[in-house]
Amino acid sequence: MRRALVAVAALLLVWQGAVWATGLPPFVLPAPWAVAAEGWTSRAMLAEHGLVTLAEVMAGLGLGGAAGVGFAIAGQVVPALRRWIDPVLAATQAVPVFVLAPVLTIWLGYGMGPKVAMTTLLVFFPVLSALTDAMDAVPEAHLDLARIAGAGRWRTIRHLLLPQAVPGLLSGLRVAATYAPTGAVIGEWIGASKGLGYLMLMANARSKADLMFAALVLVVAMTLTLRALVPAVKDPS
Amino acid sequence: MTGWSLSGTVRLRGEVLFRGEIALSPGWTCLMGPSGAGKTTLLRLLAGLPVAAELEGRVLRPGRVGWVAQDDLLQPRQSVGANVALLERLAGRAVDPARVERLLAQVGLAGFAARRPATLSGGQRQRVALARMLMQQAEVVAMDEPFSALDPATRRQMQDLARGVLRGRTVLMVTHDPTEALRMADRVLVLAGGTVAEVPLPGAPPRDPEAGGAAGALLRLVRAVS
Numbered sequence: 001m002r003r004a005l006v007a008v009a010a011l012l013l014v015w016q017g018a019v020w021a022t023g024l025p026p027f028v029l030p031a032p033w034a035v036a037a038e039g040w041t042s043r044a045m046l047a048e049h050g051l052v053t054l055a056e057v058m059a060g061l062g063l064g065g066a067a068g069v070g071f072a073i074a075g076q077v078v079p080a081l082r083r084w085i086d087p088v089l090a091a092t093q094a095v096p097v098f099v100l101a102p103v104l105t106i107w108l109g110y111g112m113g114p115k116v117a118m119t120t121l122l123v124f125f126p127v128l129s130a131l132t133d134a135m136d137a138v139p140e141a142h143l144d145l146a147r148i149a150g151a152g153r154w155r156t157i158r159h160l161l162l163p164q165a166v167p168g169l170l171s172g173l174r175v176a177a178t179y180a181p182t183g184a185v186i187g188e189w190i191g192a193s194k195g196l197g198y199l200m201l202m203a204n205a206r207s208k209a210d211l212m213f214a215a216l217v218l219v220v221a222m223t224l225t226l227r228a229l230v231p232a233v234k235d236p237s
Numbered sequence: 238m239t240g241w242s243l244s245g246t247v248r249l250r251g252e253v254l255f256r257g258e259i260a261l262s263p264g265w266t267c268l269m270g271p272s273g274a275g276k277t278t279l280l281r282l283l284a285g286l287p288v289a290a291e292l293e294g295r296v297l298r299p300g301r302v303g304w305v306a307q308d309d310l311l312q313p314r315q316s317v318g319a320n321v322a323l324l325e326r327l328a329g330r331a332v333d334p335a336r337v338e339r340l341l342a343q344v345g346l347a348g349f350a351a352r353r354p355a356t357l358s359g360g361q362r363q364r365v366a367l368a369r370m371l372m373q374q375a376e377v378v379a380m381d382e383p384f385s386a387l388d389p390a391t392r393r394q395m396q397d398l399a400r401g402v403l404r405g406r407t408v409l410m411v412t413h414d415p416t417e418a419l420r421m422a423d424r425v426l427v428l429a430g431g432t433v434a435e436v437p438l439p440g441a442p443p444r445d446p447e448a449g450g451a452a453g454a455l456l457r458l459v460r461a462v463s
Contacts, residue, residue: 139308141306141308142312144286144304144306144310145323145324146327147287148284148285148286148302148303148304148324149324149325149327149373150327151328151329155327159323159326159327160323160327163312163314163315164312164313164314166314
């Protein structure tokens, strides 16, 4: 925590130093205190748009996380499924999700739909691959216990694979939590009437760099908070 | 006879690992033999576990087989009590917590149910593995070098404990250690050159800890057969 504070302080100093050294006008590079002041003045607006983005992020995390966990378990229950799913997933991951944003907006409109869809797509893969890898990593010898007990796939997953895969799942969720706000903000850039991404574009169009930076700081704070909320579980050896 | 037997031919990549019959009787049987002879393969076949080798023949097995491996296979993220109950949960049977406590007490770990495996010593972990196996109430028990990773003093304690708690059951244990075989076994089988031979035990009672000379003789025998 102390190191984080030192890092933030150092960043602010460098920022302020850059403002002084370059002499750039405030609509290009506002000083940190100007951003803070603007953030305070526009706090009601930032909160309103921030809550919209947060709602999109949470919905995306929930849907993408649930889909990732569901597919990972389905791949364990029916191993044959994986031979079909894996190449399709690899192909979909080869398409940068951001290029889908305009398409999603056409399909789902200008509301929260396309933003939630973007976030869901960004969250889905890290969760799926982290959980799949973690369950695959359970040593073969441990599966002997399931065989000795005569356990079917489902009970093996529930009592043997999933408990051992919890740290892997959480590390996937942590990655996903870092991506999720990006998905929502980019969705908002393409077309929205609410949200921090929308606010940033609007501030940009009005040369209000201080408001844009304030929104950016809020996105960063949201990302870091979400990441920190996913508990880090170290596997006792 | 318990109806626990294997008969036929076991081949690994075309090579015969074993041909003949192994029939287990109540009591403690140790399976010895040189490395790579296929002891673990035979044990796993008898336990109904997958092997790389092919069996042409058949295995007769009573309903439940207990399994203790060299690795304790404890689940790191589950409590000691949950580990003891794991096979019951895997089998979809109801778990009686009082029975878990009783078995933990029986292996000298009373009050350990809430602990995490990471807080246990190697010997304690293997005790949990033993309790987990006892929980299954299996008529026959397969053990693959269960004590070989333990230090000598702990190993002797575990040998005595295992003999005590498994008295009267049919146990097949793979071991490399002739002293262990002499200490524990009612019968010693040696697998070498594709056949299993029963070693006549020396005059000393099998669990006589002073049987060092006989153990040496057994070791020489194992080498001779290989």
